[in-house]
Amino acid sequence: MVVVGELWEVFDKIGQGSFGEVFAGEDKQTGQKVAIKRESSETTCPQLEHEYQMYQALHGLDGFPKVYYGGQEGQYNVIVMERLGPSLKDLLQLSPTQRLPLQTVIYCVPQILERLEALHSRGIVFRDVKAGQLCVGRYGDDISISPQLFMVDLGLAKYYIDESGRHIRNKKPDWKKSKTGTARYASINVHKGREHTRRDDIESLGYIIVELVKGRLPWSNLRALTSREGWKKTLDIKLDTLLYDLTDGLPDPFRFLIDHARQLGFAEKPDYATLKRMFVDLYQHQWGNEVLTWTVEDGSEWSAGTQEHLDAWCDTGLAYSAG
Template identity: 40%
Template sequence: SSRDVIVGDQWLVLSRIGEGSFGEVFEVQDIDTLRLYAIKREPLDVRSPQLKHESIMYDILAGGRGIPQCQWYGEHDDFACIVIDLLGPSLRELHEAVSFISLDVIVQLGCQMISILEHIHRRGIVYRDVKPDNFLFPSSSATPMLSVVDFGLATWWRNPATNKPYPQSKRRIKNKTGTARYASLNVHRGKTHSRRDDIESLGYLLLDLILGSLPWTGIQARNSKAGWDRMKELKEETLLTDLCAGLPQGFLRFIDYARGLRFSDQPDYDYLRQLMRDSLDR
């Protein structure tokens, strides 16, 4: 605009850099240090507010590998806002920009994402929206170390007061959470999201990167429910041996392992990383 916008008496808004289902993102500059950050905003009157919850998630996960630091949460001009570390392009943007990603790069990125989810899970949280849009590279670095953003859908898998796991709900969940393309079979079937579902979703994300697409990519449906239902059918009908044909066995074993976990099981993250590394050796 024609005038400078300063949020929270500290953050000078420079330019808009993105927009998602839960708000707009702008690049901002700290007026004292001149360092660059990202600010995300959502209207205060939005039906299902996310940013206050997201700021709490960042605080709980602070210090973990791949977790950006939340610098500030507050309100400005009828918007809730959070300021986090400025990051670069996402895995989705990489996927769209190149026609081929080498196996060694996918294995490296896969191991990083496993470690990020391990930290999230160990803090008692399940992420619930594993997708390439939410894993970002640094804004400027020669080393492709991923970070994860967008914790609006994240929730507790265990009671933060007692550290005891919440029981699996016996009621079938009708309104699904997350992104259908990468959702686990258990989430499709209306079961409560748990750590195993983050891992299965990561398996689909890795296959998407290495194959270029998934059999259920691009499904056309009259509404969201029909789309979720059709993707569920395709995931149930597609044999893992066909889905992973021509790939190292580690990718098939990754998804097969995730599907075999029970609701309250803790995934074996070391085993999952080893499956990825073994894919290079074989």
């Protein structure tokens, strides 16, 4: 039996990524299920210590997992954290059409904006917003009846406020610098070599919600021999794609959110309140106060009464990526 921090028993591996592994775990005294992330302490670019510090900086905020332990265990850096349900990416992949219902996405957007606003209020930008980092909550061993979303995987998060309390400087763009994040969802300014700020997280969110509803983006599934080539090809298509074409068939707030992010200055604060209100009003206009259940395009449904698929996900831990 492997034990971490003298309190948590380690079970099967449930995830793996470029930065490490994730294991199912359990508190030996209470039986509480946890997720245990680990990476080799000798890795070239360690991230877990930084991620642990980011979670500590966000302590007390809603919508971020509780972290119970962070430290070194033998040859590994380790984080023990609250175990959540599946991510939006997991739900998307279950759908035969690779899409989520419009109602589901519109319902989720204000929550995601709240998470980003809270993160930004602590002087931090996420820098890699994507569907795999947004997970359904749970109560004990069950999926949360209320579809609360949690933001996870803060390994690439970074302070945009310096030690003096000032916003980082707007340096000259460096086209040749290595990019942070995921090209598919990166803002145009990040593509051009500018530092990440709040506006870039919002623009990334815009691309994500379009993809969740439509199933793909115009620059999805590009072929490239190198990372640099892939980033360049993605930027070229983003620049050539009109916002009206990108959001064709979607309600106006989708286009407004991306346009708002693109119009913001380097250090300018996004108008979170207006963005949230637009999506809340849109949801209430279309569906009133209807309680959301998790659905996919083929009509399959998860609710408080039929949660077999979600419970299975909780048991296998697909909500977590290791990098």
